[in-house]
Amino acid sequence: MTERYSRQTLFPPIGQAGQEKIGMKHVLMIGAGALGSGNAEVMVRAGVGKLTIVDRDYIEESNLQRQQLYTEEDVYEKLPKAAAAEKRLRAINSNVTIRAVIADATPDLLDELVQDVDLILDSTDNFETRMAINDISQKHHIPWIYGACVGSFGMSLTIIPGKTPCLHCLLKKIPIQGMTCDTGGIIAPAVQMVIAHQAAEALKILVEDWDAVRTTFTSFDLWRNQYTNIKITKAKDEGCLSCGEARTYPFLQNENLMKTTVLCGRDTVQVRPPTKQNLDLSHLSKQMQLLGYPMKGNPYLLSVDMESQRIVIFNDGRALIHGTKDLAQAKAIYNRLLG
């Protein structure tokens, strides 16, 4: 299969030697949504040795506008994203070993999956998982690449343990924004642009071209024609609890995780963020209005009727998801609305 990768080995920074390295590497992809499907496709077409792809969700109609591995048939069959991704990726490149894991990417699962992994690609939709990835990356000394987007806006950062600052150095606390793809919308080109950055960084790391790795925080807005690279070298914080000298990996510890509890005798799950928030409920209600969901509110809470669930959000960030007893589903709904 040398012909297959000929255009990539012709590119001097990869070459034949780089291609052989790519073929021996194992990439762990967290998330198989918009970024996940696109990043996975680039990795598999590039001939990575092994790809493990983790996702807890199934395919819905509203995914098709930007999630490039999936078709209408996958929606009708309500396939889990990881399983549908695996099927398509095998048809694209049968030489790559692909493992689909249909599960919530909890710290415990990450710790288990990461054993022989060379690189973690972040394609998740929430900061809780990203902060866990960040701690896992430091704990096991594995590079990871942050990527995220909303609307026409996106960003990427490459984190090399022992060399660059980590995401926790840059974000002292987990931001809860009330601005996700489910509330602010998303256009596919913004997804593609983040993938371009993440996948290029991934190839640099897989061929071990460390000098080429980007040392800036990249962000862009394709509709507003903005693009910027921020130097982050001096952000490295020796007191950081994730990458500093007295590290504790706080986001791997239970007390810092989102709490989900089935309420006794009711078809309801309570979701509670690790720290109390101060949400702007009036702003959130405007975003829900745009989504077209029936909604009621008062200064203390907001109640939103989605298809088969009713979600009640309190201004401290706590939420009740009525109409389900499934903890992972409740957490997924929460993250989709509150990021």
Place this chain on the structure above:
Amino acid sequence: MTERYSRQTLFPPIGQAGQEKIGMKHVLMIGAGALGSGNAEVMVRAGVGKLTIVDRDYIEESNLQRQQLYTEEDVYEKLPKAAAAEKRLRAINSNVTIRAVIADATPDLLDELVQDVDLILDSTDNFETRMAINDISQKHHIPWIYGACVGSFGMSLTIIPGKTPCLHCLLKKIPIQGMTCDTGGIIAPAVQMVIAHQAAEALKILVEDWDAVRTTFTSFDLWRNQYTNIKITKAKDEGCLSCGEARTYPFLQNENLMKTTVLCGRDTVQVRPPTKQNLDLSHLSKQMQLLGYPMKGNPYLLSVDMESQRIVIFNDGRALIHGTKDLAQAKAIYNRLLG
């Protein structure tokens, strides 16, 4: 199918009104290679009304590394790219009218295809076709978006007739570079980055958000971490033969086209560029060496043995393609090697 586009209508610059506009528009895509398959996928997922996709080539194994609509099965079946693209795009979105045209995008064909088209997306691999697209765009007053990439480098420019300079204002003559994906290689993230820019510009044009359209020439290199936007407003040339006052649309005229002739009694096609070139044959031979093709040369010509053809390139840009009588195939081989 409102749920399908919900994340896109939630994005305020598109909204419900923009989505309705997208659904009524017709996009003409020239090329179904790396940029073509990616751009087509974004347009179809976004719900464009009609997509016409033109390509003369069939799928080969070396395409799979970056051409996102195609699978191993398409390679075994040696499907034409336009046909394979149509098949996959229908599975992605059955609401879009897709027309595949398996043909060389000559000026005559472009003139015929462009009749009810709202936007032309450039996904071709050579400047001859781009200059013809540029003339057609001016003649019929249809916006087009230039995109190109080699290695980790790429560029994009949005051209609105009557408003921006045209490609001929910027490039006074067609550059023959000896640097194409077949000689300099290409990595998929560079393709994705060009697609991100072209597709974002396309959406702006389809929803008629003219103020948001980019007025700069964007270029980037993902491996070298370069990104720049060049202002081009003052490049508009009133004397330009493609968009100026005394326009002649030179690239639609026969004498300015590449000439292909079957040599009498021989299984050979001669390809002659519209103007004499002064090629750097020693540089070209180094690139061919990287490709691994057997090769001989002297100061006047370079002879390259590809699979079933032998190509002899003279330093004035003329070439003999031995082993074929197919004019379109000969031109395709020429463009792949000499851009």
Place this chain on the structure above:
Amino acid sequence: MNKLLFFAHLKDEAGKESITIDAAGKNVAELKAFVAEQHGMTKLDSAMTAINEEFAEDSDIIQEGDTIAFIPPVSGG
């Protein structure tokens, strides 16, 4: 004077892409609080801040002529 740049949805909240004010002497946290109040912005405190294209902490002091950019981290994917 100092140029302040707003990225992404912060631009919409501010109503424009950039403003020019005199911020010299303020630290980043003070500047955020000041701008948030002046322009009714609710999401500025969680934004990343760059001074002259370099990452800045809440305690970093703005100098005359510095350009300050506010970039909101997002979680979509």
Place this chain on the structure above:
Amino acid sequence: MNKLLFFAHLKDEAGKESITIDAAGKNVAELKAFVAEQHGMTKLDSAMTAINEEFAEDSDIIQEGDTIAFIPPVSGG
């Protein structure tokens, strides 16, 4: 003095991403010819040229302090 930036494969041909020379008074065509000869570059004449991030013609004159970028148009796709 003037900073000259080389994009993409021009960077490889020049051996570095940027050089600083005194180019004031030369026009773009003269500068290209000069740099091509000095650095043995074969592909500079077909490159697009920008002066201070604005497109420049062959006849445009370089001023003291201008930054000049050379960007090679490519045809791959």
